[in-house]
Amino acid sequence: MSEVALVGIDIGKHTFHLHAQDRSGREVLRKKCSRQQLMRFFSNHPVCTVVMEACAGAHYLARELKAAGHDAKLISPQFVRPFVKSNKNDFVDARAICEAASRPTMRFVAAKTVEQQTLSVSHRIRESLIRDRTKTVNQMHGFLLEFGISLPTGLAVVKRLASILEEHDLPVRLIALLQRQHDHFVYLEEQIKVLDKELESQLADDDLGSRLLSIPCVGPITASLLAVQMGDGQQYSCSRDFAASVGLVPKQFSTGGKPNLLGISKRGDKNLRRLLVQCARVYMLRLEHQKGPLAEWVRSLSMRRHSNVVACALANKLARIAWAITTRHTQYEAEPDVTNA
Template sequence: MQNVTLIGIDLGKHSFHLHGQDRSGHAIFRKKFTRTGLMAFLATCPPCSVVMEACAGAHCLARQLTSFGHQAKLVSPQFVRPFVKSNKNDFIDAEAICEAASRPAMRFVTPNTEHQQTLAAMHRVRESLVRDKVKTTNQMHGFLLEFGVSLPKGEAVIKRLSTVLAEQVLPAALVQLLMRLQAHYGYLRQQIVELEQALEAHLAQDEAAQNLLTIPGVGPITASLLHCELGDGKHYASGRDFAAAVGLVPRQYSTGGKATLMGISKRGDKNLRRLLVQCARVFMMTLEKRQGRLAEWVRALLTRRHSNVVACALANKLARIAWSLSYRREAYQVTVG
């Protein structure tokens, strides 16, 4: 065990498969542990590099391994797959993780902090509640339409549903069901409001997150998700790397010396990419009130490109600005001229 320099872990819910290598890449051990046995083994193991696939449970485990003195690294699963040999099993997966981590040009994922994971969990719950709210609204509209009642669009009519039902002749069981859906809708709406208030409270406690709020068109929801993804920005080499990680750069398909750039790659967090595009559209909707070089750049681009293309280009620009503000720990300043 003294010669081990690299350990690959194939993560599971209850069982964990380990593959250990020395400095020359020769296999030293293969072991299987439960979660308790894994922590006991790694706590007594000499400090080395421990590599895992980046997944939901990897970030917490990476923080624990760092406290043991190990160098924890996370590899994207798509970069591990080419190194998996035939007759796939858990030990071969762990060996493939070691092989991928041994490549000198391999890119690793920086483990998230507890604060970042908490913000991400809050965002996922909010998105789930928003989907449930939309589904509940659609159900109420659909049930009423089946009985010949067509409601106008918008949330205002849902709030006064009892008044609408009083004007119609409908089965009592259906009315009771619709009132139950309205109560559920009100509960979901209240939960969303409370979650948004909690996100804003988190933002108020962090100066770096407050700097992100100064970006034109960016609100609390986008700023908190940007802060969750970026942190201090140091795990991205540049703003372009961050924009590429979000999927806002052109997808390249070049061969034979001929460069071909296609649509955006749509990699990374699709929710963050969607929010950045929405922020870009908000900026474009209020463009006549905007000043500075960014607004001038958007105006010039709109004269020769479709608004959808400009929205994606501006979202790319906003992602780069967000990285710059997080890395330099400063607020956005409007530049004129």
Template sequence: MQDVTLVGIDLGKHTFHLHGQDGKGKVIFRKKLGRKQLIEFFNTFHSCTVVMEACAGSHHMARKLTTFGHQVKLISPQFVRPFVKSNKNDFVDAEAICEAASRPAMRFVTPKTESQQTLSALHRVRESYVRDRTKTINQMHGFLLEFGVSLPVGKATITRLPAILSEHALPPRLVAIIERLRDHFQCLGEQIGEIDKEMARQLAEDDLGQRLLTIPGVGPITASVLSAEMGDGKQYGCSRDFAASIGLVPRQYSTGGKTNLLGISRRGDKNIRRLLVSCARAYMRHVDKQSGRLAEWVRAMLTRRHSNVVACALANKLARTAWAITARHTVFDPELARSMT
């Protein structure tokens, strides 16, 4: 056991499969442990490198094992999959994790802190509430349209819903259903408002979040998400690596010395990508009133490219700027916006 230098863990809800090997890659042990047994095992085991896939529960386990003196690394599951040999089972997955971690050029994920995970959970709850609110509005529109009542588009119509219902002879049971949906809509709106206030309080106490707010077009929601997901930014070698991780750089299909760039790759966190594109569109909407090198660059791009292309290009630039502000502990400088890398 003392020869073990690397342990791969295939995480599960209740059981965990371990694969331990020495510095030469020779298998030393394979174990199947429960959650409590796993903690007891590593609490008494000598310090080594522990590797897991970055999935549900991995960040908590990484923090726990780090307190025992182990070096914990997380790998994205997509980088482990090519190392799975032949048929798949939990022990083979654990072995594949060790194989992937042994590669010198492997990319690892930085474990999140408790505060980052909590803030990330808050954002996911808010996003779920927003989807439910949109679904509720669409249900009200659809039910009324079946009875010949066409509501104007937008949330503002819901505030005038009682007056609209009184103007039409609708079945009482349908009116009761619509009023129930309206109450649900208002409840969701209140929940979203409370979450927004809580995020605003957390953002006011977050130094990184305040610095990210200096980026043009970036609002509280985007700054809060970037602060929670990006961490200290040290897991990325440069700004392009971060932009590539969220799918804002072109896909490549190059061969024979000929470079062929396609559309954006759309990899990684689609929520961050969506928010950055929304920030870019918000900035472009008022670009005529903006000044500085970034505004000049956007106006020049709009003269020769479609607005959708410019929005993605600007979102790419905003992502790189966010990484630079995070990694270099600075704020947005309009004069450096064009050359930010």
């Protein structure tokens, strides 16, 4: 087993499929094992490079393998798919992971720490609660509309529910159900507020998150999620790479030497991309109060481009600023406005 240089693991819930190869790419091992057998296998195995797809459980497994002395790497599943040959099975997937990892230009995903993963869980629970809150409000609108009661969009149904139930002759059972929906909305609202306070308190103790808050119009939620997704930022060679990973760069479809740029690629974490675009829109709404080169750049761009294009361009700029703050261990400092100096 000393000749093994690279091991690809196809991760499952209970079983794991291993494909090992030497430095020349020749297969030297195929093995199926349970979770306990997997950790026992690598604890007794000489140090090697272990590669997995970045999926559920991969970050935990990468930390455990690194603790055992191995070099654990994660690959985005979209980069492994082209290397799957012929019919698909777990061993073929493990071999495809090895082939993808052998490419010198392959991009890897940084393994998250325990703190980053925990913070990521908080963000995902918060997003789930927000979706449930929106669904609850929409259901209340729909139920009332079925009985001929039309209300403005938004939270009007929640604020005016008591008066609506008094003004209209509705079935008793329907009133009870709507009141139950209202109570569920109040519960979701309280849970979201609790999570927001927890994220803000965690951010106050995080040096990186506190520095990211110095970026214009970036609030605690966006700064916290940036800190989770970016880590130390070393997995990106430049700020544009980080902006591209969030999907804030044009999608390219060029051929025959003729460049053709489309809309933004929308790759990566859509929640982070949405938050950055919202931060950009808030900055644009307060543009008359903003100063410095960034504000002048936005004003100049707004004169010749649509507001949606400007918002995406500014979100790209904010992502680049966040990467620079992370990697250089600094905070955002707006340069003086040259035109008013």
